[in-house]
Structures are given as structure tokens and as C-alpha cells.
Amino acid sequence: MAKGKKQNLSAEVLLEQALVPEDEQPYELPMNWIWTKLGNVCTEVQYGYTAKSSTDEIGPKLLRITDIQDGGVDWSNVPFCEISQVEYSKFKLDPNDIVVARTGATTGKSYLISEHVDSVFASYLIRVKLNNLLNYNYLFYFMQSNLYWGQITELAQGIAQPGVNATKLQTMSYPLPPLAEQQRIVDRIESLFAKLDQAKELAQNALDSFETRKAAILHKALTGELTAKWRESQGLSMDSWKTMPLSKLAYIQTGLAKGKQINSVTTTMPYLRVANVQDGYLDLSEIKLITVEKDKIERYRLKEGDVLFTEGGDYDKLGRGTVWRAEIDNCLHQNHVFAVRPESTVLNSFYLAYLASSRYGKTYFLSCSKQTTNLASINSTQLKAFPVFCPSIIEQQEIVRILDTLIEKEQSAKYKLELLLDQIDLMKKSILARAFCGELGTNDPSEESALELLKEVVLPQ
Template sequence: MAGKRKKESGLTLEERLKRALVPEEEQPYHVPENWVWTRLDEINHFFSQTLNPATRPEQIFELYSVPSCENNFPEIVLGSEIGSSKQYVLKNDILLCKINPRINRVWIVTGHTDHSYLASSEWIVVRTTRCNPRYLLWLFQGPYFREQMLSNVSGVGGSLMRAQPKWVNRYMLPIPPGQEQERIVDRIESLFAKLDEAKEKAQAAVDGFETRKSAILQKAFTSMLTKSWREKHTATTWVKVRLETIAALQTGLMKGKHYDTATVQRPYLRVANVQDGFLDLGEIKMIEVEETKVNRYMLQTNDVLFTEGGDFDKLGRGTVWKGEIKNCLHQNHIFAVRPQKDRLDPYFLSYQAGSRYGKQYFLSCSKQTTNLASINSKQLNSFPVLLPCISEQQEIVRILDDLLAKEQKAKEAAAAVLERIDLIKKSILARAFRGELGTNDPSEESAVELLKQCLAEGEVVP
């Protein structure tokens, strides 16, 4: 029997109740007087039953797997489409995921159809007729229960780590009277609904950042951002020129070469260091280089760095080197473009390469595989730069810096709201299962009576 210790023969209901109640000195924290602490297996009446769907190939099943529940709906499938035996479950059973990284993901068998319900072996199944399933759902997602789950896993690293049902079923649970369970669920779900409204707006602000950034860059490189500036200044017409006519391209140093001449160790940039619009310099490695070739591969302030390849959305990204690390070189998968100072502003080039115009060019000429794309030095040199005069370039950079800084600030503020909402939810769940949401009625019958009913029903479960 999964989820229940073998019943000790000869015990009366009162003796079983005494055994089921957690002594005060062992209770994890204080709860209201009319609540009780017990262990999960005392209220869990689930008996493990498996079914091989191959024996019923034409029957339709409602299948609860962890991936399908991530999509907020179980799979409705034929038995012939299910490749292995599954747990047979019932409506209102609570499913608790036991495998990392989804440990503590909880689902209730809602019974969307009239078909039989099956659950994959990734779930620990809890079945109780006296406790509110949604109370247990929120309890299992709360910080107290989650900490127990994460502190008691076994296996060999990563996705193979899992919680053991025999231990999970011995975890202690705070159980309030039935009506209080309902009030707690109502209060949690009411508060969470309001928080989810705020979360949806904040998430939209975060998700919309790239769209807003793309629109701003589009205006910049169709001369719309500097329309009023052009009216006040003598500005030349924009022209389109190949990058190699206004900048020099420097290729990088290949790793793993063996040298016969004297060498030195120097810091160097890897692809991992060059991100979309910024540098990640948290880890800088050293590379061996011929002493006479150091200057050949040395980065200079205001070089624009391009990665040779990467994800489609990152292809052609340009990041300006500001001399952050002295005597720094770059590997061969990074190109360093050195603009002519009087003709091309490095930040103007960086922004243009990351605009819709720039990305369309690099994608159009790149070598592409399933998930990656790459460019070579010839294609980069051929990039057709949209070029106004240097003063207008600098004005565009100034406007973009200001607008995108405001957008970045708004994005960070929205991200902070998301973090705050998650913390508030954790706080609500922590308070809920301590009886601190203001819903408890101390005059209600003690949950001891509810626990008695659970134990009595457990005696007759087949």
C-alpha cells in the first residue's frame, strides 16, 4: 500500500489516534490550538494500482504526466499511444512530483473527462477524502514542505535526484478543521489572483523590452530619431558603404597552437565573454601567444566586438570594448572591428548591427544549422553600413543611450516586481499554514475529530 504504513493489528482507534498525533515537542512550529500535527501517511489512503494501457489499446485515457501538466492540461490519449504501465488514479487525487528539478510541483486529478485517469511514475500520489485537496495542494507548495522535499532527495546529480515516497509519507503536516481548510484555500486563491494580475502586467513589461528596443532602433536607422536635429544642422545625406571601407577588421588568436619561438601568457576574450550589447567579464582566461605577435591580437579601446556564430537572435551583435582589461587579446571566434575615428562612431556601429536592419543582413548571408548561424570575416567586411555624418551618428548614439537606459530601467523595475511577487506568495503560504491569515475560528471543533475520521476510513480502504 503506497502512502500508508502497514496497520498495526490489535490497536483501537484511540490508540491509532495517539500514534498519529505528533507530540508537541516534535512539532516543527506552533499552530492554533484546534489544529493538529500528523504525518502524511496517516491521512493518505492511496493504494498503488498499475495499469498497462497496451491491454486496452482502443480505450481513451486521461493521462497525467509532468510535462503535460506544465501545459495546464492532461493528455487525452488512446491506450495504444501510451508506452508503459501507469498508476491508476482517481479524481481529486493529489500528485506530487518527486524528480528534480520539478520536485514539489503539485497537481490535482481534476477529471476533465469521463475516461479512466492514469498518472506517470514521476508522481507521488496522495488520496484523502477528509482533507481538502486544494488545501494539500497549497501546503505541498509552501516553503516548509518544499524545504523538506529538497533536503531529502537521493540519486546521482541533476535530473536523477528524486524524493523517496517512503520518506515523504513520513513528513509532518499541520491539519486544521475542515471549514478552516476551506477558508485558507479561499484566502490564498483570492490573494494570489490579485498578485497574478500584477504579475501579468510586470511580465508583459519584461517581455516587451526587446520589442520596444527593436522599434527604437528601427527609428534610429531610418533617420526618424534625428529628424528635428537635421532641421537645425547642416547634415549630409545618408549613404550606404561597405564596412571594410570605413573600418579595419582584426581576426583573433587560435587556441591550442604550438610555438617554436618565445611565448607569453595574456588574458583573452572568449565567445562566452561577449554578450548581446554587454561584456561578461566574470571569468577571464589566459592564453599562450608568441611574444612578437602580442600586438597583432591586442584589443584597443573602442573596438567593436562581433561573435563569429551563435543563436539566430544573437548573430551580428556588436559590443564596444572600453579597455576594461589591460593587454587583452581575443580568440579567433571573435572579430574586432576598428572604425576610422572621423567616419564611424563605434557605438553607432554596435547599435546598427543589433538593429532589425543589421540582423536581417547577417541572417541573410550566414551559414545556418538547426539552431545556430555563423558569419565569416568576408561577410562582416561586406556589411552595408547606413552612414550619416559623424556628428549625426553621435547624436543618434546620445538619443539611443538615453531612451534605452530608460527602457532598461523600466525592465529592471518590472523584474523586481516579479521577484517581489514571488516573495509575497511564499510569505502568504508560510503564514497560511501557521494559522496567521486571520481565518481561524478557535471555537470550531478540533481537527482531532477530522483526523479520527481519516484513520477510521483508512481501516476500511481495500
């Protein structure tokens, strides 16, 4: 509404327009809170500056949607832009400004400017400036709440490319408590979040160390440390361990190539691809079919107990493998997956899988692989030459038993940590939901109504 017309309206009409009608209010608030529209508490809701970014320092930094990651901005990676002094004064970012993504998959994502950085904001962002009488941290936390995100989703519906413009953003229902209560809510949120963040850091550190702990367990097992007492009870020593090439202990079966010339009667059969063979498990959510000559089926058929190895791809795919347990009847494998069939009297399939997934196994495959940028591959000759630490078959079985127990415990702990991290995120959402309902135990019903605060904001002085 134009300023002149706004001044001509009565205070009663202005207040009525600033309040959310009772039948449109999302839920009931404490008595001294009010529902208003976001636009009423903002002095500015503005689109950003359109310009080409540059890595050269030709002007101020140009903050873009993509620069806002995980709730923060790495200003050292934000590019620069060229801008006139007049335009700079219009788009310069100041501390306590809030920028909001207005288009794409991240529509609604927000960031509170907390430091002095010589910067402007790009056109796919909306800059929100809050009235100085109000608390900008309270608004920023509101923009993390389910109440905010639910309205963003609703406002962005019906558009091929998700988006919320400045006009729509200003129509959002906003729960306004008294000013002192806004600060108490911010303090309570930050106190509770700090405790949760501390717990999250401890859980994340423990989760991040999972692979290190697993590698240490495998190293102890595959160098005989975990079975030292067992060997002693069996009257054995480490002299019973031999190192032998894999080809002496197993048959290495190469796989079926797609697009091969066919000269006889064919059929279609399920087959495993690299995507199906993960590090220590199989992903069988998508199994494809391949055309194969009937007289070649036995040549490429998988057998229970085969250890599957991937030829390569990304470094993390190199040599990874797991044991085939005949999950699918009559299944073949493609040429980028090797099937290693151990001689059961001298090599245990699960022992081999553990050895291959250990730091020792991964180091071997990486060291002998053919490498290009971010890619690595091995061939059957290198796989056959893999030096296997080979204790007696009964000690291999004991190692597998111990590892199964220890790794299962680690996996269980990992799962619980992942659940805890999810719960911490849910707890934060719950805290925010309670905060904007006035249910954090901070509200003082004797305080002056937020209606008086709104009068100061919307009525001409």
C-alpha cells in the first residue's frame, strides 16, 4: 500500500489489516501474542542484483543461493561482481539482514548475515530487513520452523519450477510475541540447541570413527592377533600361516560382456552389475536381464559361496566385494564383476571377503590398478596375484566367527548413533514448534500485549 494512502487510513483500519483474521490463524497463541503477516514487521523485502560473477576481485562479493551450504557461508569461496556505486548502495548486505532463496529446490532456505563482509546479494535471493523494534534472531529461527516451511510449501505449489516471490513471502502468517519474550525465546532456543549440538558432535565423532575402528579390528584379525589364544589352545603357531597368490587357492571366473556377438540359441537371465556389488553387501533393489547363449550359461553362472569383486570405477569401487549367498536363482554376472570361487578345503569365502575389504586388501588393489582421473581398475591377472594371508581353514573359520561378532556389534552401535542423530534433528524441530506456540516456558502473561508493539511498527508516528 502506498505510504500516502496508508497515512490517510485510520489507526483502527491499519491494525485490522495488519492482523491475521481469526479464521485464518494457524493455531491459538498465548493471550499476549498476536498473529500478523511477515510483511508488516519488515521494512524491506527486496530482490537481489543481477550480474555475472567473477573470481577476479573486481568489486564486492556476490552472495548466491549455492554459496549457502549447511546453514553457513564460506566467504572465501564467494565470487565477486562489478557494480556501480548507486546499485551497490541498494544491494549492499548488512549484519542482521536475512536472505531467502526464492527459486529452485532450495526455495525458502535462509541465511542470517552475522558479519561485516563487503558483499551484495544475487537475483535469486530475497533480502529481508526487519523493523529495528523487533528481534532478527527470532525471525531467523522462525524461518527454520515447520510453521515457516509448511507455508513455503503451500505458497510454492502450482508452479513448475518451485518458487516464492517477495509478495507471497510477505503474506506469510507470523506469530508475534512481546519484544522481551522474543529475546527469551531466542535465548532458550540457543541454550537447548547448544546442548543438542554438543551431543550431536560427540555422536558424529563416534560415527566418523566407525571405519577406523572396523579397520583396526580387521587388522588384528588378519594378522593373527585376535586368534592368538585360540592357536595356543590348538597347539598352533603363526608358522601355520602362509602367504599365497589367490590363483593357488581359488578359481577366478570372469563375467559376461554385453553386446557380444551371438551365434547360437539364446535366453534372458538375471545378472549382477557393478552397481549391485557394494562394499560388504549386495544391493539387489534393481536386477537387470541380459541375453545369453544357452550353452554359455554354466560358464557365467554364480554359485553360492562365490566372492564377488568389482573391476573398478571410482576409487571406492575398486576391488570391493562380498559373498554370494544364492539370493537369486540362476544368476549370472557381467564382465566388470569377477566371481572368485575358493577351494573350500583351503580358503573360506567369508575370510577372503574380509581380507579384501581390509586396509591391506584395499591398498593392494589400489597399488596395482590402472588409474586415470578419479578412476581405477584391476584385471583378472592382478586379482589372481592378490597375496592371501592363509592360516589353516579351521583358523579362518574362527577368525570369521570372531569378526562376525565384533563387526555386528560395531554395526549395531553405528545404527544407534545414526538414530540418535536423526532424533537430535527431530528434537530441534520440536523445540522450534513449541517456541512459536509459546510453549517453552518463557512467556510472561503479565507483559504488555504484542499488539502494542505492532502499533509502533505499523502506525504512522
